[in-house]
Amino acid sequence: MNESRITTFAQLIGGGDGAIKRVEIPLIQRDYAQGRTDPATTQIRSAFLEVLRAALSANEPQGIGLDFVYGDVETGSGTLRPLDGQQRLTTLFLLHWYLAHRAGVDLASEAWTEFTYATRASARLFCARLVGFPPPADCEAPTDWIRDQSWYQYVWRHDPTIQSMLTMIETIHQRFHEEDVTQLWYRIADADRPAVSFHLLPINEMGAPEDLYIKMNSRGKPLTPFENFKARLEADIAPIDPRKTFAHRIDGAWADTFWPYRGNDDIIDDELLRYLRFLIEICEWKDGRIEQGPIEARAEKLFDERNPRARDHLAYVIDAFDTWTGVDPSAYFSQLFTSGRAARTSAGPMPLFSASEGRTDLFDNCVSTYGDTRGATRVFSFGQQLLLAAALAYRRSVSIEAGSELRERLRVIRNLIDASENEIRLDRMPAMLAEVERIAVDGLTDEVTAFNRAQFDDELLKARIRAIHPEIESAVFALEDTVILRGSLVAFELDPESLPRRAEAFVRAFGDTANWTQLTAALLAVAPYARPRDRERRSFQFGVGQDGNLASWRAVLAIGSRDALSQTRRALGAMLDEVATGEPVETGLSALRSRSLREAELEREFDWRYYLTKYDSMREGKSGIYFGHNGELGYSLCMLNKSQLNSHYRDPYLLAVWKESGIGDLADDPWFTGYEWGERWLTLRRSGTRVRCRANGYEIAPPSGSEHRRALESVATKLGVRDGLMPVPQRAGERHMLDSADRIKIGADLITALAAEGL
Structure with missing residues (x-):
């Protein structure tokens, strides 16, 4: 393999040592594609031409580089057959052709016009006709003019390479027709201060071009988005990167860093582009800006030398690449x-x-x-x-x-x-x-x-x-580091004496979801630990006992301020102290729960906490969310599976009554939807008799049939139902009436008796 050299398209043929006399796109290459009209190619074409226009319009000596062009040079004829670079060379040929004929250059005297295609005879002839019969310099629609010529063959409209070339010529015309084409021509043809250059790597005596093509995995396709972006970026940063540090390193040491992260195509372009986009967004944030839109325009704005922080941003980007050189991220x-x-x-x-x-x-x-x-x-x-x-x-x-x-x-x-x-x-x-x-x-x-x-x-x-x-x-x-707390310790007293013990207990207790059913009961046994979910206090968040719902526990234990979690912190601390005794977790939880229930039963004070602590079915909701009537947790609750009342949910009291009764499908499975103040009835299937939980007992809606009414009257007489109400014994508490008998047992006995009477 010969040494590479930097050259321009104008100097490629007949320049340097004169070894290359013509360029021929070989049969193994595919059609010219940079003129395709799909959205992605259109954007790439526009960006690439804008990079070229910027390089030609600037009076800076740096110019832009278009990476390597590999090619097999045939001894004798001096024909370069590019294995990688077909797309760029074709675009440069069309740009030179456009600027030269517009500037009045005699194309017959230009060596670079020895450019042709071997892929199709039609493409080869089209290239020759372009050079031999250029449009007038002042032609306002060059592609229309070309199609009107006698040498333009009608069947060429089916040739993808020719059609792509015409699209590229039209786009070049749109981009350059208002420019000073004479000045641009001298700039693109200047060998001393090349505006657009590339590394030419000629390959001699290394086998047939077809074999080389396969060995080198030549792309034979348009420039990738990264290649286009990199070319434009290098032009943008040229004024603030005179040593071309970025350009040299991205093709060298940085490429080695990214190679292990390459995709299945063995190309690192996508990975480099993603990292650059990330760094550009970071730099925008450093400027205090949020930007949207094409990354090319954002990069141009960021690295514009008129931006007072442009050099800082470039230094950051270079450092962000350099820092991984020789490192395994x-x-x-x-x-x-x-x-x-x-x-x-x-x-x-x-x-x-x-x-x-x-x-x-x-x-x-x-x-x-x-x-x-x-x-x-x-x-x-x-x-x-x-x-x-x-x-x-x-x-x-x-x-x-x-x-x-x-x-x-x-x-x-x-x-x-x-x-x-x-x-x-x-x-x-x-x-x-x-x-x-x-x-x-x-x-x-x-x-x-x-x-x-x-x-x-x-x-x-x-x-x-x-x-x-x-x-x-x-x-x-x-x-x-627990998945529930994720950094938040607002539910813990940061007491040096108790924290290590409680931390160990928490990891043991909450690390096994099998404990969760008992955890909710144990916490309720200590204190009303639930957290309000809204300012109106219509709903409350509990942890849940099933399905591994981490979000519900996080909402209870890890969200909010220390002040807001004071009650929760007290309940959690007491529960963990019980677990931290060295006994198995379930033993400590069961002891705490049993002790609380015994105390309530001795005092004959049964509030909502007692019922939720005692009956597992009343804690079955998958979301851990409860709505209380009038914003209070009491004897009228909705236990949600999801987060909203318009989905099906349970009334925990009716669910517990139904399950404790054991009547099974003699009653409808009690699911409900609607607001928390709506009526919720447990319906017996045989008669349609309905029962619902009220603050002072159970209301009974009688059946419509007379035979069923007589059965209901019989039950009412036996159980002491008066005016359609099965009362629950109560006495005054500090704020509300408290049950002095277990309403779940009373309700279960009621519907068991109704079912036994055939209702």
Whole structure:
């Protein structure tokens, strides 16, 4: 393989050592494609021509480079048959042709016109006719003129290469017809200050072109989006990158970094482009801007030398690439993050809860998925962007090593991100980026935050207590790393004496979903731990006992301020103290529950907590959400499977009555929909008799048939039903009437008796 040299299209043929006398696109190449009219190619064509126009219009010596052109040079004839570069060479041929004939250049005297196609005889003849019969210099519609010529054959309208060439000529005309074409011609033909150049790598005596084509995997297709973007970007940054640092490294050391992340096509273009897009968005956030639209225009604006921070942004981009040179990013991030659910300490990686399918290598996630979406959600999320930006900030300013200091700072950032689902929005990204970079470089110091205020305050509190009591670090980290809490400890007293014991108990109790049914009962046995879900206090959030619904437990234990969780914190602490005795978890939970029920039964005070604690069926709702009539938890509740009342839900009292009665399908399975103040009836199938739970007992709606009415009267007489009401004995409590007998047993006895009478 010969040495490469930098050349221009005008100098390619007959220039240099004169070894190349003509260019022929070989049969093994496919049709010219940069003139296709599909949306993607149209955008690529427009961007590429804009890069060329900018390079020709600028009076700068740097110009732009179009990477390598590989080709087999035939000894004797001096014919270059490009194996890689067909698309770029064809576009450059058409651009030279357009500018030359418009500038009045005698095409017959130009060596570069020895350009042809061997793919089709029609394409070869078309190239010759373009050179031999150019339009008038002042032609206002060159493609129309060409189609009107006698030498233009009608059948050429079916030739894809010719049609693509005509589309490219039309686009060139639209882009360049108002320019000073004479000046542009001298600029593109200037060998001393090349505006557009490429590396030519001639290949001699290495076998047939067909074999070389296969060996080198020549693309034979238009420039990729990355190649077009890179060419334009290099032109944009030329004034602020006179040494061409970016251009040299992206084709060298940086390419080596990205090679392990290549796709199935063994090309790293997509991965490089994703990383560049990520860095450009980060730089925009650093400027305090949110930008939309084509990345080319955004990059031009960002690196424009009139932007006072343009050089800072370029330095950031270069550093963000350089920092991974000679580094295995996967190994680096494996020291920081894990997707495992086991408790961790400061000496090991922390769970990255936002990682999908165990993908904790943020660099890999970025170069593989940045820009992809699932619906309106970014696959490489805002949270992961902030964490990667924080790691880059630390590597730039503090150390390239992933030590305990970085892990601790990223832990704080992870906690803030996971607690800020409502705050993390695109419009807040500039402020959040600035904050995570400060934390990564300086630690948690500022008391002004763009993240969730309650979580930020708790991070400050944890830091202060740990500074005084470093022995609680393991307990703090173990709790933070559970999938329920995810960094939030507002449900815990940060007491150095009790926290380690309670942390161990929490991990044991909540780590096994089989315990959850008893956990809800045990917590209720201590205190009314549920959290209001809305300002009107119409609904309340409990943890759930089935289906592994983490979201319901997070809503109870990990969302909100310390003040808002005071009652929850008391219940949780007492429950964990019971579990922390060393007995099996289920033993401690059962003891706490039984003790609470015994106390209520001795006092004969049965409130809603008693019933939800005693009857498992009253805690079956999959969402953990309960609506209470008039905003109160009492004897009229709706237990939701989903989050809204317009879906089917249970009345927990009627459900427990039905199940405790054992009458099964003699009554309709009690599902309901509608507002919490609506009537909810348990219906007996034989007669249509209905029963509903009221504050003072059970209301009975009689059947329509006379024979059933007599049966109902018989039951009413036996059970003491008066005026359609089966009363529940009650006495006055501090705020409300309290049952002095178990209303579930009373209700179950009632419908059992009704069913026994044939109702």
